Amino acid sequence: MNKNIWVFCEQRDGEIQPVALELLGIAKELSEKTNEKVGAILVGHNVKAKANDLVAYGADEVYVVDDEELDNFLTEPYVQAVYKLVSDYKPSILLFGATSIGRDLAPRLSARLRTGLTADCTKLECDEKGNLFMTRPAFGGNLFATIACPDHRPQMSTVRPGVMKKAERDDSRKGEIIDVKIDWDTSKFAVKLIEEVKEVQSVDKIEDAKILVSCGRGVKNVKPAFEVAEKLKGTVSSSRALVDAGVMEHARQVGQTGKTVRPQAYLAFGISGAIQHLAGMEESEFIVAVNTDKSAPIFKVANLGIVSDAAAVMKNLIKML
Amino acid sequence: MKIIVCIKQVPNTTEIKIDPVTNTLKRDGVPSIINPDDKSAIDVAIQLKEKHGAEVTVICMGPPQAENALREALAMGADNAYLLTDRAFAGSDTLATSTIVAAAIKKLGADVVLCGRQAIDGDTAQVGPQIAEHLGIPQITYAAAIDYNEERNSLIVKRQFEDRYQTLEVSGQCLVTVLSTLCKPRYMNVWDIVDQDSKEVGKITFADMDLDAKNIGLAGSPTKVQSTATKQFDKTIETLELDPEAAAKAIIDALSKRHLI
Ligand SMILES: Cc1cc2nc3c(=O)[nH]c(=O)nc-3n(C[C@H](O)[C@H](O)[C@H](O)COP(=O)(O)OP(=O)(O)OC[C@H]3O[C@@H](n4cnc5c(N)ncnc54)[C@H](O)[C@@H]3O)c2cc1C
Ligand SMILES: Cc1cc2nc3c(=O)[nH]c(=O)nc-3n(C[C@H](O)[C@H](O)[C@H](O)COP(=O)(O)OP(=O)(O)OC[C@H]3O[C@@H](n4cnc5c(N)ncnc54)[C@H](O)[C@@H]3O)c2cc1C
Numbered sequence: 001m002n003k004n005i006w007v008f009c010e011q012r013d014g015e016i017q018p019v020a021l022e023l024l025g026i027a028k029e030l031s032e033k034t035n036e037k038v039g040a041i042l043v044g045h046n047v048k049a050k051a052n053d054l055v056a057y058g059a060d061e062v063y064v065v066d067d068e069e070l071d072n073f074l075t076e077p078y079v080q081a082v083y084k085l086v087s088d089y090k091p092s093i094l095l096f097g098a099t100s101i102g103r104d105l106a107p108r109l110s111a112r113l114r115t116g117l118t119a120d121c122t123k124l125e126c127d128e129k130g131n132l133f134m135t136r137p138a139f140g141g142n143l144f145a146t147i148a149c150p151d152h153r154p155q156m157s158t159v160r161p162g163v164m165k166k167a168e169r170d171d172s173r174k175g176e177i178i179d180v181k182i183d184w185d186t187s188k189f190a191v192k193l194i195e196e197v198k199e200v201q202s203v204d205k206i207e208d209a210k211i212l213v214s215c216g217r218g219v220k221n222v223k224p225a226f227e228v229a230e231k232l233k234g235t236v237s238s239s240r241a242l243v244d245a246g247v248m249e250h251a252r253q254v255g256q257t258g259k260t261v262r263p264q265a266y267l268a269f270g271i272s273g274a275i276q277h278l279a280g281m282e283e284s285e286f287i288v289a290v291n292t293d294k295s296a297p298i299f300k301v302a303n304l305g306i307v308s309d310a311a312a313v314m315k316n317l318i319k320m321l
Numbered sequence: 322m323k324i325i326v327c328i329k330q331v332p333n334t335t336e337i338k339i340d341p342v343t344n345t346l347k348r349d350g351v352p353s354i355i356n357p358d359d360k361s362a363i364d365v366a367i368q369l370k371e372k373h374g375a376e377v378t379v380i381c382m383g384p385p386q387a388e389n390a391l392r393e394a395l396a397m398g399a400d401n402a403y404l405l406t407d408r409a410f411a412g413s414d415t416l417a418t419s420t421i422v423a424a425a426i427k428k429l430g431a432d433v434v435l436c437g438r439q440a441i442d443g444d445t446a447q448v449g450p451q452i453a454e455h456l457g458i459p460q461i462t463y464a465a466a467i468d469y470n471e472e473r474n475s476l477i478v479k480r481q482f483e484d485r486y487q488t489l490e491v492s493g494q495c496l497v498t499v500l501s502t503l504c505k506p507r508y509m510n511v512w513d514i515v516d517q518d519s520k521e522v523g524k525i526t527f528a529d530m531d532l533d534a535k536n537i538g539l540a541g542s543p544t545k546v547q548s549t550a551t552k553q554f555d556k557t558i559e560t561l562e563l564d565p566e567a568a569a570k571a572i573i574d575a576l577s578k579r580h581l582i
Contacts, residue, residue: 117416199485
């Protein structure tokens with residue numbers, strides 16, 4: 001019988017990605033209900049040293065495959081490694097971050113395992129028997145579906161980064177670290193890496209900001225927003241309208257086709273609050289909206305809604321801060 | 322080179338609205354389109370055909386009206402089109418869908434299979450990699466550029482990540498999922514529009530393929546949709562009409578109350 005809740009802990013260049021810690025957080029929460037262990041999968045090259053971090057963030061067991069073949073992310077070697085672990089140890093639940101790695105690996109693996117996979121989840125719940133209920137947006141965020149995988153194991157899902165809460169780090173936690181060797185079927189390694197090029201992030205990471213000053217089409221000049229953000233020790237984010245207009249970088253875009261953020265305060269200036277935008281920010285702890293149209297949908301999610309001119313409010317903020 | 326492009330007919334989700342009274346999706350009158358990423362895949366296939374010579378076949382699993390999407394693909398310059406349609410296919414999740422599409426590809430034969438990265442209605446991005454696994458061929462997802470090297474008979478693909486890209490090379494059969502940013506989908510060509518009228522859209526049903534009924538449709542779908550809901554929002558806590566100075570003060574007060582400044 002399949003048992004335990006596993007997380008594929010994504011790493012890049014040996015650095016554990018934040019989404020892995022978020023998944024350990026939700027896995028731990030689920031495991032308290034099902035009375036199971038939390039397992040972490042750590043695969044890569046020269047990554048073993050990170051296994052203890054995963055224990056500190058909630059893993060009871062860390063399965064490590066540390067091998068040269070896993071130096072750069074390539075689908076087939078990664079699938080072979082995870083497939084081996086999953087077929088040998090048979091977890092009941094298997095979670096991936098819904099990143100460009102997780103969304104490549106997980107579907108391939110689900111077909112190899114012939115089990116169900118639910119995409120890009122924003123909510124996970126389970127019953128005492130360990131049945132997982134996965135909620136995800138579809139139809140461009142207009143619809144939310146709750147999906148189960150009653151008759152197949154493992155129950156697999158990819159989970160949107162930024163949605164689940166990280167577990168607290170606790171260095172006194174104890175866990176088991178299990179090294180696994182893989183017999184590679186290199187005849188399947190048909191894709192060759194010619195080069196890998198990192199693209200420097202020229203903009204601040206909006207998903208890490210405590211306060212976001214977010215601009216929409218109602219902001220005609222974005223320069224003051226950067227001044228407000230600087231004074232608040234925050235970061236500037238944007239709706240898609242300004243990204244499409246070429247005013248803001250895509251890396252600043254919040255929403256369904258941008259990033260999901262949950263800052264402690266989200267200040268929306270001149271943003272109407274389209275459903276695809278709300279999908280990326282409604283989990284923020286405190287939402288302020290400034291908009292001249294009092295019927296703008298953004299006011300439905302705002303904790304503090306202000307009908308006023310964005311530029312003038314920003315000008316006053318700069319003066320008063 | 323034989324290229325098969327997998328396309329999906331989707332409702333234009335940008336035009337879908339939620340009925341505020343019934344809280345359900347208003348789909349009436351919402352036009353059906355070729356999924357945007359798939360349109361880009363068709364374009365890539367036709368570019369490869371123009372540059373290096375290829376036979377381009379488009380396939381689509383869906384109800385009879387999905388033939389319109391295939392006709393549009395023919396008008397864009399595809400050579401052949403097949404509709405995979407059968408009552409037995411209804412209710413397929415991504416695993417079952419990919420099983421059916423893979424069986425059709427096996428039947429038709431292909432060197433290169435192109436998919437969109439993601440469909441805008443189901444939004445899973447799972448069908449492409451699952452087809453590749455069923456066919457036992459390598460996959461490259463998130464393609465931002467594709468080139469063919471005639472000498473080496475290989476594809477060179479730029480694979481996009483959030484923070485980097487890879488240049489990958491693959492020879493032999495493979496499946497690539499493409500981003501809609503890869504190219505600007507071409508408009509239908511007048512000659513191809515005229516020409517597509519004379520082209521047949523072939524039909525492939527359950528009986529035409531090597532498929533096990535227990536792996537397709539509702540019965541062959543491990544995921545089950547338990548419930549759906551449209552978005553509902555909590556009530557606003559406060560909406561105030563304020564002059565800019567009072568507004569700035571209200572914001573500062575609220576932030577300091579939360580110890581954020
Ligand atoms: C598949 C899909 C994915 C999408 N993904 C995203 C996404 O990830 N992120 C995203 O943001 N959007 C996304 N969109 C687009 C989304 O539907 C909206 O078009 C977009 O969010 C609108 O941006 P906006 O609010 O800045 O502009 P608008 O909707 O034009 O709103 C501008 C607002 O500014 C107000 N305003 C005007 N002047 C002033 C003033 N002087 N002071 C104060 N307020 C003023 C107006 O009243 C209005 O409410 C997506 C759409 C689709 C179809
Ligand atoms: C609300 C809702 C939520 C759902 N969630 C899930 C889920 O989490 N997991 C799951 O397994 N299923 C899910 N499904 C079922 C899923 O949408 C269908 O199986 C659908 O047929 C394929 O998935 P997709 O639209 O996500 O396609 P994607 O995987 O996003 O499509 C990627 C590419 O595959 C190709 N492709 C996709 N469909 C076809 C087709 N019919 N014919 C030819 N080529 C095609 C196209 O090239 C396309 O660009 C859900 C359905 C609904 C209504």
